[in-house]
Amino acid sequence: MSSHLVFKNCSSQFRAAVSSRGRAQVWQQAIFLSRGAGYTSARQFASPSVKVNSQRLWDSIHHTAQWGDSHDGGVKRLTLTDDDQKVRSWFAETLTAVGCKVKVDQVGNMFAVRPGANMALPPIAMGSHLDTQPAGGRFDGILGVLGGIEVMKVLHENDVVTQAPIAVVNWTNEEGARFNSGMLGSSVWGGMIDMDEAYSIQDVEGTTFQAALKRIGYLGNEGASYKTNPLAAHFELHIEQGPVLEDKNKTLGVVNGVQAMGWTYITVHGHSQHCGTTPMDRRNDALLAATRMIPQINAMAREVQGMSTVGVFKSEPSSPGTVPGKVRFSVDLEHIDNDTRDLMVKRTKEICAEFAEQEGCQATFEDTWASRGVRFNPLCIETVTEVAEELVGKDGYETLPAGAGHDSVNTSHHCPTSMIFIPSKGGVSHHPSEWSTQEHW
Numbered sequence: 001m002s003s004h005l006v007f008k009n010c011s012s013q014f015r016a017a018v019s020s021r022g023r024a025q026v027w028q029q030a031i032f033l034s035r036g037a038g039y040t041s042a043r044q045f046a047s048p049s050v051k052v053n054s055q056r057l058w059d060s061i062h063h064t065a066q067w068g069d070s071h072d073g074g075v076k077r078l079t080l081t082d083d084d085q086k087v088r089s090w091f092a093e094t095l096t097a098v099g100c101k102v103k104v105d106q107v108g109n110m111f112a113v114r115p116g117a118n119m120a121l122p123p124i125a126m127g128s129h130l131d132t133q134p135a136g137g138r139f140d141g142i143l144g145v146l147g148g149i150e151v152m153k154v155l156h157e158n159d160v161v162t163q164a165p166i167a168v169v170n171w172t173n174e175e176g177a178r179f180n181s182g183m184l185g186s187s188v189w190g191g192m193i194d195m196d197e198a199y200s201i202q203d204v205e206g207t208t209f210q211a212a213l214k215r216i217g218y219l220g221n222e223g224a225s226y227k228t229n230p231l232a233a234h235f236e237l238h239i240e241q242g243p244v245l246e247d248k249n250k251t252l253g254v255v256n257g258v259q260a261m262g263w264t265y266i267t268v269h270g271h272s273q274h275c276g277t278t279p280m281d282r283r284n285d286a287l288l289a290a291t292r293m294i295p296q297i298n299a300m301a302r303e304v305q306g307m308s309t310v311g312v313f314k315s316e317p318s319s320p321g322t323v324p325g326k327v328r329f330s331v332d333l334e335h336i337d338n339d340t341r342d343l344m345v346k347r348t349k350e351i352c353a354e355f356a357e358q359e360g361c362q363a364t365f366e367d368t369w370a371s372r373g374v375r376f377n378p379l380c381i382e383t384v385t386e387v388a389e390e391l392v393g394k395d396g397y398e399t400l401p402a403g404a405g406h407d408s409v410n411t412s413h414h415c416p417t418s419m420i421f422i423p424s425k426g427g428v429s430h431h432p433s434e435w436s437t438q439e440h441w
């Protein structure tokens with residue numbers, strides 16, 4: 001039923017890109033030049049008569065899972081390993097066979113570009129990643145790349161000529177599992193990380209990222225930058241990796257951005273005192289103060305529809321006979337809106353200061369890491385929404401932010417970007433049992 005989603009998504013990309021360039025009228029007139037089939041508009045092009053081959057996409061997902069097969073249903077395909085090299089070769093061969101030219105940039109990002117009628121335009125990209133976590137699944141990242149490949153096959157079979165070139169992108173080291181810097185390839189392309197800095201990152205065996213690229217033959221010539229290798233737009237189809245779509249019985253997710261997130265460490269300073277000889281009203285119990293803070297931080301996050309998690313908690317001296325003198329714990333705070341997250345950090349500190357004082361302690365704070373939230377391009381979101389509505393109806397989709405980082409965060413700073421989610425079974429991801437079903441594309 002919705003098997004032409006990926007294809008429709010592709011067609012929807014044209015409008016987003018063209019509109020963003022203030023050329024909506026061009027879109028209105030003719031995005032697709034016709035050779036055989038005679039498509040004159042994206043809507044006609046995206047009609048159910050032209051659709052992706054759902055079974056073929058399903059088969060290619062399971063075919064490529066042989067490279068890194070972990071024999072428990074999952075995939076272990078760490079970036080720039082022999083298995084990654086094999087899937088990369090398959091990517092290049094498959095796309096070359098359907099008329100694409102494959103370029104590899106200096107950090108191994110692969111761009112398979114299908115020519116358009118106007119080669120002066122940068123390509124409109126469908127991108128994601130083919131690397132996985134050490135105990136990863138078959139869908140995270142892979143769906144986005146293989147979905148793009150399926151679109152290319154259908155374009156080729158139907159002899160469609162597009163106005164702008166189209167690209168499928170395989171971004172290097174998105175997972176950051178082998179070289180511990182997530183979204184590395186797109187970060188270099190986007191100018192967030194310097195190339196030499198990326199080259200020097202080492203895996204646990206001391207192999208540098210640059211040496212690993214060279215070893216598998218993917219230290220390419222193309223400049224790893226949006227400046228020399230620009231994209232007109234970037235769309236990423238991805239599994240949700242969470243339970244929201246499944247819980248709400250939705251088929252599709254229209255992703256409007258990525259949450260702002262960050263970590264604050266809180267240290268509560270009290271006094272280590274003898275628990276038998278120190279009267280209850282003479283204590284400076286750091287642990288008692290900390291455990292009173294946590295439910296309040298949780299309630300505050302819920303109030304603003306944000307998220308809070310205490311993941312690390314250490315008490316000193318951790319002796320049953322001593323009043324805890326010092327506690328350090330982490331708070332992860334997330335929100336789609338940057339300003340609201342800033343406010344959550346401020347409120348967290350106020351809550352902690354208040355309860356510390358009540359228990360005769362002091363609280364100190366360290367903001368150790370933060371990632372600003374991203375709102376995707378409104379036109380891209382609108383286009384995906386429109387197509388989703390047409391495919392699954394008003395009740396069939398949900399607009400939601402992504403809770404995890406993706407390559408699209410990096411592309412969004414340099415070209416119109418948005419994402420599409422499909423449900424993840426049980427909300428499970430980064431695990432061999434990660435699963436999605438064919439009905440959702």
Ligand SMILES: [Zn+2]
Pocket residue numbers: 129140141174238406
């Ligand atoms: Zn991913």
